[in-house]
Amino acid sequence: MAATYDSGPEVAPQNYPEVAHHAPQPGPGQYGHQQPYQDSATPKPEQSPHAAYADPSTTYGSNPAASPYSTHAQTAPSHNKSEAATICGCSLLVFILSCIIALLSAAVIGLAAGTGVEASRANDATNKLLAMSSSVSAGPTKTTTVTAPAAAATDFNAIDDGCSNNPSGVNKTVYTSFSLLGGLKFTKYCNMDTPNAPLLSLFTADFDTCMDACAAFTKYEPPIFGNNINTTCAAVSFIPLWTNKVNATGGGAPGNCYLKPGPQNETALHVPNIGTECHAGILTGGS
Structure with missing residues (x-):
């Protein structure tokens, strides 16, 4: 009895190697080695599932390429350039901005302190002014009037060498003018007036200065x-x-000192008739 064969397709074996992407293997005749011709009908020997991962060292010679799965083929981590420029743990930009903010804060604090001092001074001055204004407007609580003794009309002792109070003691004494003006000598006569129209009238501080002017x-x-x-x-x-x-x-007087021309002498003097004291000084010699 003849054997019966199932005409259906046979199940393909599942032990084929997994597909892997790698450099192509040199074909026949590529490097001068002829591969023996194999009939496609000749069954191929079963290959291990790991046969596709050929050893690179046997395939490419003595300089094997690194396996994509080896630790040497991993790319070294790149450094961020922005992380390299740091100061005190901060980036350069953050450090600069921090310095600017600190300077501005110090300036604001100083300005506020100075303004506060000046405002305090102004406030103190205002309070003092208000206190003074209040005391003036309220008026003193007690008014004390001090009446100085009235000066005598003829009390010019401080500016007429004492002729007002002691004419007998000053009369006919000699005054020597300022040395740089010649050191001229004048004889003084209290309560007397000199003749002749004046050469010049002026204001002087006292009797002696009047003779210096002459x-x-x-x-x-x-x-x-x-x-x-x-x-x-x-x-x-x-x-x-x-x-x-x-x-x-x-009194209609253009001064208190009158310079007179000569001739002048004691006998020509006369008692003044001007309603107030008048004293005379006559040039009697040089220095």
């Missing part, structure tokens, strides 16, 4: 205008009351 006139006028009666001061008349310009204005 010496200055005599020093500077003759070299300019020649030595004559109108350029030489021979005497003075000093009126203490008119030292105060209010009093001088009331």
Whole structure:
């Protein structure tokens, strides 16, 4: 009895190697080695599932390529450039911004402190002003009036060498003018007036300064205008009351010291008739 064969297709074996992507194997004749011809009908020997992963060292010679699964083929981690530039654990940009913020904070604090001091001073000044204004508006609680003794009309002792209070002690004493003005000597006469119209009227601090002015006139006028009666001061008349310009204005007087030309002498003096004291000084000699 003839054997019966199933005409159906046979089940393909499941022990074929897994597909792996790798460099192509050299074909026949590529490197000069002829592979023996194999009939396609000749059954191929079964291969191990790991046969597809050929040893690279036997395939490519003495310089094997690194396996994509080896630890040497792994790419080294790259370093971030932004992480390299750090200061005190911060990036350069963050560090710069922190410094700027710190400087601005210090400036604001200093300005606030200075403003507070000035505001405090202004407030103190305002409070003091208000206190003073209140005391002025309220008026003093007690008013004390002190009346000074009235000065005598003829009490000009401080500016007339004592002629007002002690005429007998000053009369006919000699005054020597300032040395740089020639050191001229004048004889003083209390409560007397000199004759002749004045060469010049002016305001001086006292009797002595009036005689200094007479010496200055005599020093500077003759070299300019020649030595004559109108350029030489021979005497003075000093009126203490008119030292105060209010009093001088009331008396119509353009000064309290009057420079007089010569001739001058003691016999020509006369008692003043101007309603107040007048003292005379006559030039009696040089230095």
